[in-house]
Amino acid sequence: MSHPIPRTAAVAAAVALLSGLAAAPAHADPTGQRQRDFAAAAAEFGVPENVLLGVSYLESRWDSNAGTPSTSAGYGPMHLTDLREAGVTGTHHDEGTEDPRGDDARPARHPQAGPDVPPPALQTVDEAAQLLETDARTLRTDPAQNIRGGAALLAKYHTGHDWYDAVAKYSGSTGDAARTFADEVFDTIKTGTARTTDDGQQVTLAAAPDLVVPQHPETNPPGVECPRRVTCESVPAPYQELPNDDYGNHDLADRPNSQKIDHIVIHDTEGYWDSVLKLAQDPTYVSWHYTIRSNDGLIAQHVPTKDVAWHAGNWYVNAKSVGIEHEGFAAKGTWYTEAMYRSSAKLVGYLARKYDIPLDRAHIIGHDNVPGTVPSTIKGMHWDPGPYWDWSHYFDLLGAPLGGFGLPGSSLVTIDPDFAKNQPAFTGCDSPGTPCAPRGSEAVVLHSEPSEASPLLKDIGLHTDGSPSTMDVSDVGSRAATGQRYAVAEVRGDWTAIWYLGQKGWFHNPRGARVAKPAIGWVATPKPGLATVPVYGRAYPEPEAYPAGVTVQAITPLPYTLAAGQKYSSGGTVGSEYYWATTFDPADHVVVKGKLKYVQIQFGHRIAFVKADDVRIVPAF
Template sequence: MTPFTRRNALRALAAGTAGVAVVSAPGAAAAMTGARQRAFAAAAAEFGVPEPVLLGVSYLKSRWDSHSGMPSTGAGFGPLHLTDLRAVAGGGSHHDQGTDSRGDSARGVLTPHTSSALQTVDLAASLTGVDAETLRTDPAQNIRGGAAILAHYQRDLGVRADSPAAWYGAVARFSGAPDSGTATFFADEVFSTIRAGASRTTDDGQAVTLAATPVSPQRDQVRALGLATLEEGAAEAPAGLAVKWIPAPYQDLGEGNYGNYDKAERPHDQKITHIVIHDTECTYDAAIGLVQDPTYLAWHYTLRSTDGHVAQHVLTKDVGWHAGNWYVNAKSIGVEHEGFAAQGTWYTEAMYRTSARLVRYLAARYRIPLDREHIVGHDNVPGTTPPTVAGMHWDPAPYWDWAHYFDLLGAPLNARPVRQPTGMVLINPDFASNPTGFTGCDTADPGAACPARGSSALFLRTEPRDDAPLLADIGLHPEGGPSTVAISDVGSRVSTGQRYAVAEVRGDWTAVWFLGQQGWFRSAGAVPVLGQVVTPRPGLDSIPVYGRAYPEAEAYPEGITPQEIVPLQYTMPAGQKYAAGPTVRAEYFSATTFDPASHVVVRGKTKYVQIQFGHRFGYVKLDDVTLSRTHP
């Protein structure tokens, strides 16, 4: 990693919600110098860019944050996201870690590319005379660089006008998108923000406001940019979101092997119940190369960081190999986001917005509830059997802002607040002011502290005190001992939007049931909610927990080998309670040959309940538990 990703970030001095209108946290006023607002005004005046346009573009890139000079997942720096690939380390896809993303023990294990990117920091340097490092790390100079580029693009269009409406083409070009559909979506989002206005406190305590400005942009300017037009194809997407169809190859490789996904007829043969949020752990270009390799594996969508561009590779009716758990694969859609979970990088607003637009469309199409039981991270997917638990992936990791994402989905996580304790809590720390102390962001020095930056995670401790050990996880640490603060260790960690049953409250600390233990965190990090909980049926000392909801042996037809129902290494002891998700009927999608005609969905009589058991969800048999609802 470069020095920029090792550098300690400034702690967020002020907090805000994930929405557009933000109320600053108590005590933040002292940090609000107004320097960021003045920097936008000065740069706009210097380069002749309408201030609302400059503010709107910056909001769609970074939400005006500086990120202490650290790069985004698309190699962009600062409030204007000036891109510089040279300053960001690459890396292989997280699918290259020796694990099987197909997650089907009925088949053998599977077993890669370079990138190019826009170098807008170089253009900014030539236009301003400021060196690249300063443009990356100094917010005011970064804003100047972005304003200079916008003015340069406007001159190239031959347009001279002070009205924001006349800057649509320059804004579309600033997106960096090579196709008109993605560039148009970016520009439309910028001008929508300009019309609505926005106000928030940045990650370094700067209060910035974009006053609502009526504007009808000149959208026809995009034609003058000479951008490519996406070909009509099979891509499935909401109206107004340009999605490129880059198909994954369904190819017979001989000797009973094939790649790189499975044909199906969802939702006719089986329901789609989950959407899995991933990050690529490689560049967008590398991910596109991998998904087109027939000897590799495939997922449904990939999103590019810089401009939010979306590519689709597998039809949603078909089953991608992406989650490392075959039961989850068969029931889900996999959405990959260009990014690196641990390298101190941040996800752009453009990518958050296109992802939210896509996922909202998919959820409506397949009637998937917009909650954290159904819209899950790859890090929430359980192992299938005990040997696979330790190798499960942990992206998109704690730097994915779940609260902001659900705001963009139109499903705020705490939309119906409950004022009294209920026996269940929803994890809800303020992302900006929650710089949880991880290690392991620097591959060259895994024990070094990660930059102090916002996070969606809370650690759980064995006692209600900050210096108490973390909980044990026998799946990740079979040798015994507590979990660690390594960013890849999810053994004692909860995440925004997840729900847990309360075990005990002492002062300003709350304990929840987690992996068969009580885990303590400061109560300010959660809010009470209503819902269902499960507990072992009376008379049972403990019950098994499973990583997949497979049918009983007698449900399998002749010719299909029954999949063994193997519990994980965890159990749920009597008296403990866990937040209940959906109740599901046992299923196994038998798809071990290239010919889809031989694929069979096996359905059993056994019913399971999805539960929030640890950081990952799990399944318990309905016959083993008692379901009840929480109440104030």
């Protein structure tokens, strides 16, 4: 539900806001070309410099991103959108062989979406080009001209009342969503910020502590599960009977009374907002709990968090998680807007507090960290949100920074490279085998020996022929992710090896440029006398736990083993559970809880489970 931006209720505040903008210096020491570009564009078009800086920060954090598009077709520091250049693709639930539901008790569901329909707002580059009498390519690739283009648009949107409305319109949204974007911009101006951009330029937005930002009443619809200070709407997914004893597109439940919610799963949509929301309302499609829009951070809730959505390709994970889709693409568009990061972090923080979910990478996971259920499903598991999702920045926004909590020489490390400087040479973003544009990444690539020339590790689940993993952007078989914790297997000079899929995975970790930091935690290792321990993709109960009428689910190991002497970071001990939900009537649904206990471990790029009786849990310092 949307409402116009309140005007009469905020007149006094708007006057104070204007005076605050006039009085607040945009920066104390304007050094660096990007800083000068902002100052020049602000002066040229009569835009308060801190407004220009604040808008750009909420779009791109002042980065140029090497002229590559965001996940919503935006280019440059001001996120000028050009859909013609960025292109259109399908949604990720249509790709590969993954069954989003991931329940062996039901036939696999492989829905197909209709054509992706991008919103008309994704073409602001044309408006800016007309104002500057230049071309779209220049605005996409030249950061200084891109900033001028953004300043020209803000000046055009300014109608003489206050800059709040101009900023709201710049978001490309209306009503509450535009208000939330403007609130975030002016909150950023009020507190100030500074950072080094992806191309090494220092930019500063000095704080304006006396700035008064208009306050607005809470207008989110009743019943929507959403934090304060973000805009949410209800776009319900249908729970509906279908022909042939089928139904869609989620399962009713009573979480957390019936089952504890252990994980929040981060996805990207691989499609644009309007099309994705139509899919969420299709009873023949699949489901997820929330979608977040790129340009302004608007949140739509589809499934109540008490119910189970069909989103992660693993029924055990689905039954114990909340799934959040983010408008964008894991590879084709390679960066996510700050507006979306901030809304997402507020939502995840709210859900984590509500359901007592730890704010760590064992519990806040990507779809790419969800394990295959059995050997045959590993290849088809999805890999979003991809290696360009900035987990380090995301956890900073969550108030739970990653890394830096252990002592030097610890036997456990947290992967935490410098996102901007860490630029693995991935391929396949645009077409198979084609090098991706150099981009900052959260991923650390692992080698079989302490040498960049050595082959990558083997993942026999992904590459069943025994060949090494590849640098394809979708190949997660030899890749450690930011925030994940691994046990150290060996150190040789500037190289560190971690235990990974039963192998030693080596990465360059030189003093002064560490990509992994010492950690404190617990690790799982086989009990004495066990040469190997089976590894599982789900924590299902023993057969004796199932009541009559409920089909026993096989406890099938994955094609990996945890060998004696190896150690893997523990994400905690969990009970065994299976949610039997194969009929439309929730009265027939049963939560099966067994006596078996499992330990969640960080086994490769994806999490996994081992039986608690098979391992010892020991501290790592």
